[in-house]
Amino acid sequence: MTESAVAAPPASIPASTSATAEASRRGRRLPLRGQIGLAMTVVVVLVAIAAPLLAPHPFDDQELSRSLLPPAWLKGADPAYPLGTDYQGRDLLSRVIFGARTSLAVGGAAVVLAGLIGVTLGLLAGFWRGWTDDVLMRLADAQLAFPPIVLAVGVLSVVGPSPTTIVLLLGVMGWVQYARVVRGQTLTLRESEFVTAARAMGASSSRILLRHILPNALGPVLVIAALNMSAMILAEASLSFLGLGVRPPIPAWGSMLSEARDVFAIAWWTAVFPGLAIIWTVFGINLLGDAWRSPFSQ
Amino acid sequence: MANFVVARLLQSIVVLFVISVMAFALVLLSGDPVTMMMPIHASDADRQVLRHELGLDQPVPVQYALFVGHALTGDFGQSIKFNQAVLPLIASKLPLTLILATASILLAIVIGVPLGVATGVREGSTLDTLSTILALLTISLPSFWIALMLILLLGDGLRILPVGGSGGPQYLIMPTLALSAHSIGLVTRLTRAGVAEQMHQLYVTTARSKGLTERAIQLRHVLRNASGPTVTMIALQFGALIGGSVIVETIFAWPGAGWLLMEGVTARDLPLVRALVLVIGSIFIGLNLLVDLGYRYLDPRIRY
Numbered sequence: 037m038t039e040s041a042v043a044a045p046p047a048s049i050p051a052s053t054s055a056t057a058e059a060s061r062r063g064r065r066l067p068l069r070g071q072i073g074l075a076m077t078v079v080v081v082l083v084a085i086a087a088p089l090l091a092p093h094p095f096d097d098q099e100l101s102r103s104l105l106p107p108a109w110l111k112g113a114d115p116a117y118p119l120g121t122d123y124q125g126r127d128l129l130s131r132v133i134f135g136a137r138t139s140l141a142v143g144g145a146a147v148v149l150a151g152l153i154g155v156t157l158g159l160l161a162g163f164w165r166g167w168t169d170d171v172l173m174r175l176a177d178a179q180l181a182f183p184p185i186v187l188a189v190g191v192l193s194v195v196g197p198s199p200t201t202i203v204l205l206l207g208v209m210g211w212v213q214y215a216r217v218v219r220g221q222t223l224t225l226r227e228s229e230f231v232t233a234a235r236a237m238g239a240s241s242s243r244i245l246l247r248h249i250l251p252n253a254l255g256p257v258l259v260i261a262a263l264n265m266s267a268m269i270l271a272e273a274s275l276s277f278l279g280l281g282v283r284p285p286i287p288a289w290g291s292m293l294s295e296a297r298d299v300f301a302i303a304w305w306t307a308v309f310p311g312l313a314i315i316w317t318v319f320g321i322n323l324l325g326d327a328w329r330s331p332f333s334q
Numbered sequence: 335m336a337n338f339v340v341a342r343l344l345q346s347i348v349v350l351f352v353i354s355v356m357a358f359a360l361v362l363l364s365g366d367p368v369t370m371m372m373p374i375h376a377s378d379a380d381r382q383v384l385r386h387e388l389g390l391d392q393p394v395p396v397q398y399a400l401f402v403g404h405a406l407t408g409d410f411g412q413s414i415k416f417n418q419a420v421l422p423l424i425a426s427k428l429p430l431t432l433i434l435a436t437a438s439i440l441l442a443i444v445i446g447v448p449l450g451v452a453t454g455v456r457e458g459s460t461l462d463t464l465s466t467i468l469a470l471l472t473i474s475l476p477s478f479w480i481a482l483m484l485i486l487l488l489g490d491g492l493r494i495l496p497v498g499g500s501g502g503p504q505y506l507i508m509p510t511l512a513l514s515a516h517s518i519g520l521v522t523r524l525t526r527a528g529v530a531e532q533m534h535q536l537y538v539t540t541a542r543s544k545g546l547t548e549r550a551i552q553l554r555h556v557l558r559n560a561s562g563p564t565v566t567m568i569a570l571q572f573g574a575l576i577g578g579s580v581i582v583e584t585i586f587a588w589p590g591a592g593w594l595l596m597e598g599v600t601a602r603d604l605p606l607v608r609a610l611v612l613v614i615g616s617i618f619i620g621l622n623l624l625v626d627l628g629y630r631y632l633d634p635r636i637r638y
Contacts, residue, residue: 183577
């Protein structure tokens with residue numbers, strides 16, 4: 037017992053310094069899989085931005101006479117519809133391309149909202165401590181003590197689905213991890229010398245929080261936001277799949293899969309391509325976020 | 335310890351209270367249930383009678399008190415769609431969800447823990463890189479897409495598994511695979527991280543110098559020390575799986591609590607939805623409580 041207590045400190049010091057050195061060295065350059073993830077993410081963002089230029093057809097151009105055309109390389113295909121068509125004869129490729137906009141917009145807005153709420157509450161909890169901290173952290177526990185999808189389904193069954201509702205719901209449900217991290221950072225930072233110095237110079241609490249503590253606490257927040265983005269995109273797709281998210285005619289990958297449920301046994305492409313789009317996006321962001329996180333976590 | 339248990343119990347009760355308020359508000363916000371329950375041509379007097387019977391003519395706090403009072407005695411009202419008492423209905427469906435969630439978590443442990451240990455002790459190896467990427471990929475797969483692909487390949491394509499319903503064990507296979515993929519990735523990653531961290535500890539060197547085999551070190555020392563976060567996560571995952579079962583059960587027509595929730599939502603059967611939100615929430619809270627209390631036995635260093 038005493039032996040290990042004596043042995044522990046000297047052993048841990050070189051270990052942690054080498055880890056820091058390693059982290060800063062790696063921090064300059066993303067590992068390969070991070071770069072792949074970044075490339076995958078950039079592709080999705082570009083596709084979303086250039087959607088009207090890239091999509092060969094309007095996303096809502098229906099024509100029942102060309103219902104369920106197979107992808108271009110199969111027999112009976114129309115080369116004008118490279119990935120085939122859905123039940124209503126809409127071009128699958130164009131809908132997958134426009135779906136990127138929905139995913140990124142809803143996911144991004146939800147991340148921003150969750151981040152704003154979480155960072156604000158985390159700053160306040162860490163700065164004021166006392167009962168503010170107690171109440172907010174218990175609230176965070178309560179939030180985590182509930183399966184989000186059940187809550188979302190319950191709420192959406194009452195208020196009715198729309199992109200705005202989804203963003204509000206996901207944003208309000210997603211603040212906890214931001215708040216926890218920022219609170220931790222704030223607790224440390226508020227004791228630091230530059231905060232004492234600012235206080236001595238007569239800076240107000242809000243100035244200290246916004247100009248001194250917030251910028252220093254933001255690093256980990258960006259990493260959380262990256263990983264949170266993929267979770268939000270998956271959540272939106274899940275809700276849309278259940279018919280409680282983004283609904284037709286707005287193209288969303290989740291609702292495309294939902295529509296495919298009735299026909300995918302005879303037209304596999306309706307289920308495969310929107311799914312691959314989700315996986316490409318989420319996997320890309322996860323690869324990036326994961327590689328990005330490692331230098332921070334050590 | 336006793337203080338901690340009491341504090342933790344109180345906290346659970348507070349959370350339960352918050353959830354009950356939300357479940358109650360769910361119905362309150364959805365408009366007048368009487369309009370939904372009565373035929374269009376019902377007279378105003380009939381509506382008043384029903385409103386009175388349901389206690390809807392009372393002030394909101396009284397309504398809430400009545401709701402909680404009834405809920406505590408197991409009375410969650412009548413399901414509109416299924417036309418029977420809500421609680422027995424949920425009780426008849428819940429076991430199927432628990433079976434599905436248990437099967438999924440077991441699969442996640444059976445695959446994730448050995449893979450996590452195998453890669454954690456060989457940090458940076460090809461197997462490690464491969465497994466890290468695979469784990470990230472499974473985390474990125476939407477459960478409903480896995481479900482559709484399984485149906486396409488194993489159900490419609492090879493016709494070796496039933497595409498929906500419940501019955502023998504063969505009905506359990508595809509829902510379990512679809513539901514557990516995410517957990518497999520998470521368990522693998524967390525076990526790997528824990529094991530990799532523990533492998534750098536001095537007690538590993540000590541154990542080696544005592545002449546213990548690598549296997550004994552990994553299983554008896556490292557895995558045990560690394561298991562804390564994994565066990566917590568597994569328990570939390572179990573709750574998440576009950577939530578995730580909403581999607582998977584709906585696809586496979588697996589008649590559990592998640593399926594029931596979607597049936598209730600589709601039919602706007604609010605008493606049913608409300609009770610399910612409350613019941614599933616309670617299970618989740620109970621699990622969290624058990625994890626926190628049970629943690630101490632896994633890690634005796636934690637003292638309250």
